[in-house]
Amino acid sequence: MLRPPWVVLRTYATDDHTNITPAIISKLGIQLHSQPGHPLTTVKNLVESQFSDYAHLSSFSPLVTPAKNFDELSFPPDHPGRAVTDSYYVNRGLMLRTHTSAHEVEVFAQGHDKWLLTADVYRRDEIDASHFPVFHQMEGARLFPTGSRGLQELKKDNAILEKALSLENIKIEDNTSITPENPYQDVHDPYEAQAVTTNLKLSLNALMLRLFAGAGGISRQNPLHVRWIEAFFPFTSPSYEVEVFFQGKWLEILGCGVVRHSTLDRANIHGKIGWAFGLGLERIAMILYSIPDIRLFWSNDARFLSQFTPGKISTFQPYSKYPPCYKDVSFWLPPTGLHDNDVCDLVRVVAEDFAENVERTDSFSHPKTKRNSVCYRINYRSLSNAEANEIHSRVKSRLVEQFGVEIR
Ligand code: FA5
Ligand code: MG
Numbered sequence: 001m002l003r004p005p006w007v008v009l010r011t012y013a014t015d016d017h018t019n020i021t022p023a024i025i026s027k028l029g030i031q032l033h034s035q036p037g038h039p040l041t042t043v044k045n046l047v048e049s050q051f052s053d054y055a056h057l058s059s060f061s062p063l064v065t066p067a068k069n070f071d072e073l074s075f076p077p078d079h080p081g082r083a084v085t086d087s088y089y090v091n092r093g094l095m096l097r098t099h100t101s102a103h104e105v106e107v108f109a110q111g112h113d114k115w116l117l118t119a120d121v122y123r124r125d126e127i128d129a130s131h132f133p134v135f136h137q138m139e140g141a142r143l144f145p146t147g148s149r150g151l152q153e154l155k156k157d158n159a160i161l162e163k164a165l166s167l168e169n170i171k172i173e174d175n176t177s178i179t180p181e182n183p184y185q186d187v188h189d190p191y192e193a194q195a196v197t198t199n200l201k202l203s204l205n206a207l208m209l210r211l212f213a214g215a216g217g218i219s220r221q222n223p224l225h226v227r228w229i230e231a232f233f234p235f236t237s238p239s240y241e242v243e244v245f246f247q248g249k250w251l252e253i254l255g256c257g258v259v260r261h262s263t264l265d266r267a268n269i270h271g272k273i274g275w276a277f278g279l280g281l282e283r284i285a286m287i288l289y290s291i292p293d294i295r296l297f298w299s300n301d302a303r304f305l306s307q308f309t310p311g312k313i314s315t316f317q318p319y320s321k322y323p324p325c326y327k328d329v330s331f332w333l334p335p336t337g338l339h340d341n342d343v344c345d346l347v348r349v350v351a352e353d354f355a356e357n358v359e360r361t362d363s364f365s366h367p368k369t370k371r372n373s374v375c376y377r378i379n380y381r382s383l384s385n386a387e388a389n390e391i392h393s394r395v396k397s398r399l400v401e402q403f404g405v406e407i408r
Helices: 039-050 100-110 148-166 190-212 262-268 281-289 294-297 340-354 385-403
Strands: 055-056 087-093 095-096 114-120 134-145 169-174 224-233 236-246 249-257 272-280 326-330 355-365 372-380
Touching: 039 055, 039 114, 039 134, 039 190, 039 281, 039 340, 100 114, 100 134, 100 262, 100 272, 134 148, 134 281, 148 190, 169 190, 169 326, 190 224, 190 236, 190 272, 190 281, 224 249, 249 262, 249 281, 272 281, 281 294, 326 385, 340 355, 340 385, 372 385
Parallel strands: 055 114, 169 224
Antiparallel strands: 087 095, 114 134, 134 272, 224 236, 236 249, 249 272, 326 372, 355 372
16 A cells, blocks of 8 residues: 555654554554545545535645644643543644644645645544544635625625525524624624625535435435534634434534634735634445444455445445354264255254354265265354354254264
C-alpha cells in the first residue's frame, strides 16, 4: 500500500502526554476514504458531487499541534476535549486531530472560499458497534464578500436553492431562533449574518436530500425529515446540528454554523463572512448501506470489500466475522448403514446454527472386509477454530453413541 509522504519512520519525543498506541499508529495513512469502491469513498464522492465547484482537499497530515486543533478555533484552555483521556497525543506539542475543523484556518489562509476537506480523525472513546477511535469527517465551508456584492451573491443563491428544495420531497423541522446563547456575531451586520445562515441551511438541506432521498423510499407521502437544532461550537455562531429521521430514529449527521470572525482573522482573511460544517462519514455510510458495525469499515475481508461497486449504494449482506471453518469426520458405518439426513440432524442438534452446512465428501467400500466408510465435511460458521474443534469433538462422540459408528 502506498502511504502518503508524511507517514515516515521517525522518532518523536515522548512526555507525560504521550498516549498514542500501536493500534492507533497502525491506522495512520490507511486513508479508507480514498480506497476505490469503499463505502466511505462513495459517500465522500456523493458529498463532493453536491458541492462540485468547491475545492476538494484530502491530503492533510493527521498530526497537528494542539494550537491548530483547539486554540485556533477558540477552544478555552480548560476544554475537556484537550484532556489526555479524550484525545491522542504524541507528546504535549503534537496530537492526532480530533476533527477536520483543525484545518479551517490553514485552508482559509490558502485563499479557498469554497472547499471540502475529507480526513481521518481520532478520539479516545469506547469501542462498540457505533464507536471506534478512528473515524472520518468531511469539513465544508463557503465564504462570501461582505457588503453589497456578497449580499447579491447570497440572495441569488438562496433564491435558487429555495426554489429547488420547494419541488422536492423534504420536510424541514426548524424551530431554531437567534438567542443570546446562540447569537449573530457582534462584528457582523445582522442582515448579512441572516442571509449567510439561510444559505447554510439551504445548502445543507440540499445535501441531505442528495444523500438520503435515494434511500429509504422517500416520496410525496413519505418525505425526508430533516431537523435543525441549536448547538454550541467555540468556532461558530450561530451554531446548529442537523438530524435526519431514518428507520424510526433521529440521527445526528453534522454540526455547523457561521464561522467565527476570529477564525478568519487568524487566517488573515478580511472582508468576508461565511459558514462551515463538519459531518461524520461512517454515520451516513452505516445508514445508507445498512452496515451494522463501524468496525466493518476497517475489514480487509474480501466478503466485505467485494460487495461494493464504486459510486453505487447497495445493501450490505452480513457475513460471519470468522472465515469459513471446515472440519472433516470419517468413520466406518454400522452394518445397518446410515442416511445422510441422520448425520445432518445429529450435527444440527449438537452444533445448532453454528453448522453452516454438512456435505458428504467421500464414500468408500473396503475390498476385503466389505465395510463401508464415509467422510463428511462440516463448515462451522461464526466460530473461532478452538470453538469449532470443541463442537466437532462432541459431534464425533455423539455419532459413536447414537449410531455406533467407528471413527477412523
Ligand atoms: C465536530 O467535530 C465539529 N468540528 C463540527 C463542526 C464543523 C461544527 C464546522 C461547526 C462548524 P462533532 O463532535 O459533533 O462536531 O462531530 C461532527 C459529526 O461527526 C457528528 O455529527 C457525527 O456525524 C460525527 N461523529 C462525531 N463523533 C463520532 C463518533 N464517535 N463516531 C462516528 N461519528 C462521529
Ligand atoms: Mg455533535
